[in-house]
Amino acid sequence: MRIVKLSPQSVAFPSPEAALRDPNGLLAIGGDLTPSRLLAAYERGIFPWYSPGEAILWWSPDPRAVMFPNEYHTSRSLKRFLRSAPFRITLNHDFAAVISACAQRPDEGTWIGEEVQRAYLQLHRMGYAHSVEVWRGEELVGGLYGVAQGALFCGESMFSRTTNASKCALMAFCHHFASYGGELIDCQVLNAHTARLGARDIPRHQFLQLLSNLQRKVLAPGCWLPQVVPPQLVEPPSPTN
Structure with missing residues (x-):
């Protein structure tokens, strides 16, 4: 196999x-970041x-890290933390600020350039x-961004400037x-942080099959409108006698 020049x-x-x-998943080199190429x-x-x-490098690793939304792991300590609201x-209130903050993460290096x-x-x-x-008040202390593909969301990066901020962003x-x-979140490559939150590896061929199926699905209206998102998972109602 060889790297294809676009x-x-x-x-x-x-x-x-x-x-x-x-390196795992390296597929192609070159091209540009126009909307048509990114979406393709x-x-x-x-x-x-x-x-x-x-030069721009393009990747499709095997295995692929994913998270099923209902498998997000909320620790006891995070539940206690959330009680203080x-x-x-x-x-979608400040995309530019989120991606700029993700670019400043020391552990991410400088790959999110201008x-x-x-x-x-x-x-x-x-x-x-x-x-x-x-x-936290008027201060942006955490967040994430990514690209929607129907009922699949391709997560790109997240950041946290204070305890639990990125965990709460992903949970919400x-x-x-x-x-x-929505049925699946693409986490690209598994790391210790996302694994603790519930992400796991699946074979690339399985991911591609899920992608093909989910990108055809249409989400309920209003999903991506700018809005306030509840900060914690809704607990199931207690059974009544």
Whole structure:
């Protein structure tokens, strides 16, 4: 197998199954971050990840990290934390601020450069990319962003400037997304943080099959409208005698 160099005249991608095993998932190089190319990539389970100033690299790893919204793990300590109602959580209130904050995460390096931020902000303005914001008063203290594909959400990055902010962002989003018909969140590559929250690996071929099925589904109206999102999962009602 070899890395495919993308043509500037076409937004076509090679099959994800042609990706390298080492480094895991590297599929293609080059191209650009125009909306048409980015959307063509996400439709095939491919995403960009590269260092600013270098050629764009496109990936489709095997296995693929995913989270089923109803499998989000809420620890006892997080439940206790939420009782104090420390945050206000919103959807699509400040995408630009969220992606800028994600770019400043020390553990993420500098891969979310200005070119990436401009590209995803354009997708947001077109209605494809979305953000969750966590506020403490008027201060933005956490959040996440990603790209919608029907009933599947392709998570790109999250950040936290205070304890539990990113956990609460993801928890609130899982509940909101599922309540509108969302069924799967793409976490790309499993890490310790997302694994603790309930993400797990599945084979790439299974992910691609799920993607093909879920991207055809339409969410209930109003899912992506700017709104306040409940900060905690709704507990099931107690049984009555």
